[in-house]
Amino acid sequence: MAKVGEVKLIGAxxxxxxxxxxxxxxxKGVEYEFLEEKFGGKSDLLLRSNPVHKKIPVLxxxxxxxxxxxxxxxxxxxxxxxxxxxxxxxxPYDRAIARFWAAYIDEKWFPSMSGIARAQGEExxxxxxxxxxEGLSLLEDAFGKISKGKPFFGGDAIGFxxxxxxxxxxxxxxxxxxxxxxxxxxxxxxxxxxxxxxFCADGAVKGVMPETEKLAEFAKLIMGKFKAPPPQ
Amino acid sequence: xxxxxxxxxxxxxPFGMRVRIALAEKGIAYDYxxxxxxxxxPLLLEMNPVHKKIPVLxxxxxxxxxxxxxxxxxxxxWHDKSPLMPSDPYERAQARFWADYVDxxxxxxGRKIWSTKGEEQEAAKKEFVESLxxxEGELGDKPFFGGQAFGFxDVALVPFYSWxxxxxxxxxxxxxAECPKIVAWAKRCLLRQSVSRSLPDxxxxxxxVLELKKRFGVE
Numbered sequence: 001m002a003k004v005g006e007v008k009l010i011g012a013x014x015x016x017x018x019x020x021x022x023x024x025x026x027x028k029g030v031e032y033e034f035l036e037e038k039f040g041g042k043s044d045l046l047l048r049s050n051p052v053h054k055k056i057p058v059l060x061x062x063x064x065x066x067x068x069x070x071x072x073x074x075x076x077x078x079x080x081x082x083x084x085x086x087x088x089x090x091x092p093y094d095r096a097i098a099r100f101w102a103a104y105i106d107e108k109w110f111p112s113m114s115g116i117a118r119a120q121g122e123e124x125x126x127x128x129x130x131x132x133x134e135g136l137s138l139l140e141d142a143f144g145k146i147s148k149g150k151p152f153f154g155g156d157a158i159g160f161x162x163x164x165x166x167x168x169x170x171x172x173x174x175x176x177x178x179x180x181x182x183x184x185x186x187x188x189x190x191x192x193x194x195x196x197x198x199f200c201a202d203g204a205v206k207g208v209m210p211e212t213e214k215l216a217e218f219a220k221l222i223m224g225k226f227k228a229p230p231p232q
Numbered sequence: 233x234x235x236x237x238x239x240x241x242x243x244x245x246p247f248g249m250r251v252r253i254a255l256a257e258k259g260i261a262y263d264y265x266x267x268x269x270x271x272x273x274p275l276l277l278e279m280n281p282v283h284k285k286i287p288v289l290x291x292x293x294x295x296x297x298x299x300x301x302x303x304x305x306x307x308x309x310w311h312d313k314s315p316l317m318p319s320d321p322y323e324r325a326q327a328r329f330w331a332d333y334v335d336x337x338x339x340x341x342g343r344k345i346w347s348t349k350g351e352e353q354e355a356a357k358k359e360f361v362e363s364l365x366x367x368e369g370e371l372g373d374k375p376f377f378g379g380q381a382f383g384f385x386d387v388a389l390v391p392f393y394s395w396x397x398x399x400x401x402x403x404x405x406x407x408x409a410e411c412p413k414i415v416a417w418a419k420r421c422l423l424r425q426s427v428s429r430s431l432p433d434x435x436x437x438x439x440x441v442l443e444l445k446k447r448f449g450v451e
């Protein structure tokens with residue numbers, strides 16, 4: 001059991017990457033201090049703790065920093081092995097598969113999601129949305145094969161791949177609302193659509209998944225700050 | 233049960249080299265299959281339908297894709313010989329962090345060095361050297377990134393050493409002059425058979441890069 005003050009997480013409530021270690025810590029029942037970064041600036045502590053990338057999340061365990069969200073999740077899994085279920089699958093091949101899809105999410109799928117906001121014009125927007133939908137289709141397939149009829153990628157309980165993908169559900173819902181499209185479409189990705197509901201309802205996720213309304217307001221705020229007026 | 237291990241690979245690929253090194257460290261016998269990336273085999277397309285890329289490790293018919301994932305898989309399955317990952321969770325996290333850093337920086341910057349010129353090339357060279365210097369700092373006075381023992385980060389980075397000559401020649405600079413510790417470390421790694429047998433001759437890599445430049449119309 002971690003001593004009070006021993007575990008700290010530097011992060012921000014809207015960040016899906018920050019959500020990952022929070023869910024992992026919740027699954028393990030580990031108490032931690034959440035050090036919220038203010039939007040638009042980086043604290044000295046963050047810059048000192050992650051000098052290489054200067055990004056959140058950073059886990060501080062007895063003052064030692066661990067960076068990169070999925071590295072942190074694996075660290076949490078190994079550091080509190082007897083608390084709660086194992087986050088990574090126990091079989092090496094299953095672990096390799098979980099890591100593969102987590103890497104796909106971070107390297108291909110998430111960039112396609114950010115592509116929607118960046119797309120200029122109707123055609124580009126549609127292309128970007130189609131890309132995200134294609135990715136979800138692949139992930140739907142993976143869900144079927146990996147979950148084998150169980151509620152989560154991890155089986156009966158939330159696991160590594162659930163965390164890797166589930167953290168984006170809030171932003172997916174915001175995108176659905178602002179773009180007027182259905183991405184977690186019960187008709188196209190029925191498995192994932194139901195899984196998303198279960199994920200968000202889980203005790204380890206409920207407190208850290210922001211409400212879509214709050215996230216949508218935040219999205220408007222940052223879009224407002226980054227969108228430059230068109231040149232005259 | 234007889235283990236069947238196949239590696240779908242492409243000789244100049246630093247990512248493929250990582251898996252070759254890991255297999256050699258563990259003394260695993262495997263079937264090396266060279267892929268023609270201009271004409272990918274049905275096996276490759278079947279085993280890696282998502283990315284259609286090498287390397288792909290196939291263990292008893294089941295594919296493992298992505299080089300660092302394959303290296304971790306090899307380390308976990310053949311865990312009783314030459315461990316590559318540290319056992320301490322914090323050290324493991326550090327190893328994963330730095331291997332990820334190598335993935336984020338070295339290949340793309342290296343590629344820019346041989347495939348661009350002028351300002352773009354200069355910027356790439358500068359950032360490349362900065363990245364290697366950061367890695368030098370992380371290495372410190374240790375013989376390997378893992379400490380006394382050759383490990384995960386060493387496996388992740390050393391394949392790029394075979395590309396240094398190509399980067400230097402195309403970029404007109406000396407990596408050894410800028411980052412002597414990294415070059416010394418690479419030469420130390422090359423004393424290991426697992427590494428020396430997995431890395432091609434740097435001159436051959438340079439020849440391959442020249443062919444690529446011709447093909448892509450880069451001066």
